[in-house]
Amino acid sequence: MESVHPILLEASLHETIWGGRRLEEDGWKKLPPAKLIGEAWETEVNTLAQNPPYTGKTLGQLVIELGPSLLGPQAEAIFGPRFPLLAKFIDAHQKLSVQVHPDDAYAAQHEGGKLGKTECWYILAAEPGAAIVHGFATPTTRSAVATAIEKVELEQLLHEEPVQAGDVIFVPAGTVHAIGAGILLYELQEYSDITYRMYDYGRLTAEGKPRELHIERALAVAHYGPSARIKVRPVTLAGGPGYEERCLAACRYFVMRELALKGEAHDQTTGSCQILSALSAEATIHYGPSQQLHLTFTRGQSVVLPAALGPYSLEGHGLLLRSYVPAPNDAAWLAWKEANPELA
Known part of the structure; x- marks a missing residue:
């Protein structure tokens, strides 16, 4: 391929x-x-x-x-x-x-x-x-x-x-x-x-x-009543040594997660493309064989990661958003539903 x-x-x-x-x-x-x-x-x-x-x-x-x-x-x-x-x-x-x-x-x-x-x-x-x-x-x-x-x-x-x-x-x-x-x-x-x-x-x-x-x-x-919940409850995820992470919103259509980069974060694409948008971070994506290829983006820029990209790492400092279409057993979505039962 x-x-x-x-x-x-x-x-x-x-x-x-x-x-x-x-x-x-x-x-x-x-x-x-x-x-x-x-x-x-x-x-x-x-x-x-x-x-x-x-x-x-x-x-x-x-x-x-x-x-x-x-x-x-x-x-x-x-x-x-x-x-x-x-x-x-x-x-x-x-x-x-x-x-x-x-x-x-x-x-x-x-x-x-x-x-x-x-x-x-x-x-x-x-x-x-x-x-x-x-x-x-x-x-x-x-x-x-x-x-x-x-x-x-x-x-x-x-x-x-x-x-x-x-x-x-x-x-x-x-x-x-x-x-x-x-x-x-x-x-x-x-x-x-x-x-x-x-x-x-x-x-x-x-x-x-x-x-x-x-x-x-x-x-x-239109729905003719008050909203069940307006401001949702973000959920803290596991994170790692080089980053902290929250799930901000989730449903069958999308999951939106916030990464606070403090060095390096490792992940991989699986069943869905991902959208990365930099809020305050200047970040470099390392990908490909042995992570030898790289692409840098900065505040206000967005990058799409193809689903077939596979393992990648993010290096930098600051906030960025990562969004994708979740699988039914997506851990971030399940945790968010538990914290926001009115919207589950």
């Missing part, structure tokens, strides 16, 4: 009406001048590989060329022959619209076989008083929500949750949610582009028109 290598990706930057310049101001990304960037998509299929032997190829091309060697059997079992997870950095300079995502069954039936979207957020920075919307304040009904949207007073029904750096938020499909102003976060989600905009506070576009809403579909998939 042809040998595989880590894939260093250049994120695609997305201009939004609610975005800002914080990704550059805080040292995460180099942004184009005078543009308000709300999202950096780390693993979009159109992102370009930055390192040999893949330089200049898109992640989507590499999925086609490498197939199971890149994706892994566990990822393919859940997601099929497509890249499974989308990681993003999000800068909410202004508050986002209130949204909801369908589950896989609804999306398959009503969105041409697409995936639904379950996601999680790791809060990287938050201004004093910053908050998110997550579910409803009390149990409600579809008709009550529809009326509140029509009267532009849905805020009265929603639950707002203050957040700060370090919080981890799990957002299952069907959860009515919104990211508030003054929040910078890392998002991991099923690779899906289906978002139903339920409410936008009566705001107008630059042309003076209301933004498009998807009210009927949003109402069809």
Whole structure:
């Protein structure tokens, strides 16, 4: 079998009406001048590989060329022959619209076989008083929500949750949610582009028109009650001499783990590709025969490790995130479920 290598990706930057310049101001990304960037998509299929032997190829091309060697059997079992997870950095300079995502069954039936979207957020920075919307304040009904949207007073029904750096938020499909102003976060989600905009506070576009809403579909998939748990409980994992590790969030679609590197960590890819994103670390991946090959990445950069990469080590200092599609017996997922029974 042809040998595989880590894939260093250049994120695609997305201009939004609610975005800002914080990704550059805080040292995460180099942004184009005078543009308000709300999202950096780390693993979009159109992102370009930055390192040999893949330089200049898109992640989507590499999925086609490498197939199971890149994706892994566990990822393919859940997601099929497509890249499974989308990681993003999000800068909410202004508050986002209130949204909801369908589950896989609804999306398959009503969105041409697409995936639904379950996601999680790791809060990287938050201004004093910053908050998110997550579910409803009390149990409600579809008709009550529809009326509140029509009267532009849905805020009265929603639950707002203050957040700060370090919080981890799990957002299952069907959860009515919104990211508030003054929040910078890392998002991991099923690779899906289906978002139903339920409410936008009566705001107008630059042309003076209301933004498009998807009210009927949003109402069809929303859960009409308070969230069982908003801020989840990360779980400390075994770690090793050169690192500490926590499982931040986990479900059948993904596991997201945080590594605090203090030297060296050893691991291997098995049934799934992995996404590594550097939060504060400059790290070097050693891989291949006798670990003789290496690739370095730094704060704000992401690397995809193909499932067939095998044993590797990470050398460096600082925080990074490692995400993948878990097997049913994944130890980190099982430990996280035990600590978060409301979401199991």
